[in-house]
Amino acid sequence: MAETPVSTTREDWVRTALQILVEEGAAAVKIMTLAKRMGCSRSNFYWFFKDREALLAELLAYWQARNTAAIIDRAARPAARISQGVLNIFDCWANPDLFDARLDFAVREWARRSAAVAAEVGRADSRRLDAIAALFTRFGASPTQAIVRARTLYFMQLGYYALDISETPAQRMALLSDYVLAFCGERPADADKDAFARRNLGSDG
Incomplete structure (x- = not known):
């Protein structure tokens, strides 16, 4: 049959x-x-x-539309204070529906073997960093301070993924205030932490 x-x-x-x-x-x-x-x-x-190359191009476009767009969107969201803005970006790290860390790592591995993909990754990193730096600029950072803080925040998270660090949500929440303080010099308000937990964990922190 x-x-x-x-x-x-x-x-x-x-x-x-x-x-x-x-x-x-x-x-x-x-x-x-x-x-x-x-x-x-x-x-x-x-x-x-048309061919395999067309499919590969579609995969890169999907990666950009998901991971890069998520960071740009969260960095541009309204915030009453810089710590709240940083928590908006942290949504990407806490919520895999926004930012797919495994996909990001896979594309970076691909870039090691393809100059064209490496160039695409470089452009994506620049767009992400510019968006995060713009957040710090909104709250009074100088251009140099803004890009240094953006790089510190972003590169630290990439290293987190590269090292495959495993933490429970509770462990990360316990360190949340200190992470935000380290990145922007200001601890988040309790109400902002609770809002972050509700958005990403479905509960108060």
């Missing part, structure tokens, strides 16, 4: 490719590998993409 053809969508191909990128790296994102995992014919791919 012939097998029933499997129907797929463009989103199915992108979602599966993202999974393989995170799990195995960019070199493993191949049309036949994707087709086998999805249980469909390789020819199905060409209904949605």
Whole structure:
């Protein structure tokens, strides 16, 4: 008996490719590998993409639209004080629905083997840093102070991911005030900490 053809969508191909990128790296994102995992014919791919390069470009666009856009959005959100603004950015680190750390790490690994991807990562880092620096500038930091504080905050978090540090939400919340103090020179108000916990943990801190 012939097998029933499997129907797929463009989103199915992108979602599966993202999974393989995170799990195995960019070199493993191949049309036949994707087709086998999805249980469909390789020819199905060409209904949605011209070639593998077009799919890889889509993965980079998704990464930018998710991870870079999240940081830019949170950094630009209204804040009554700098500590509140820093907590807005911390939403990205606390909420994987906003910022996918595993995807970010996978793209950076990909960049080690592709000059084009490395250039894209460099542009993304610049946009993220500019957005965070703009937050500090809004609260009176000089241009030099703003970029140094932005780099300290952002590069520290990248190092956190690179070292694969494992902490429970409770452990991170216990250090939250001191992290914010270290990054901006001001402790967050209790009300702001509670709001952060509700947004990201579903409870008061």
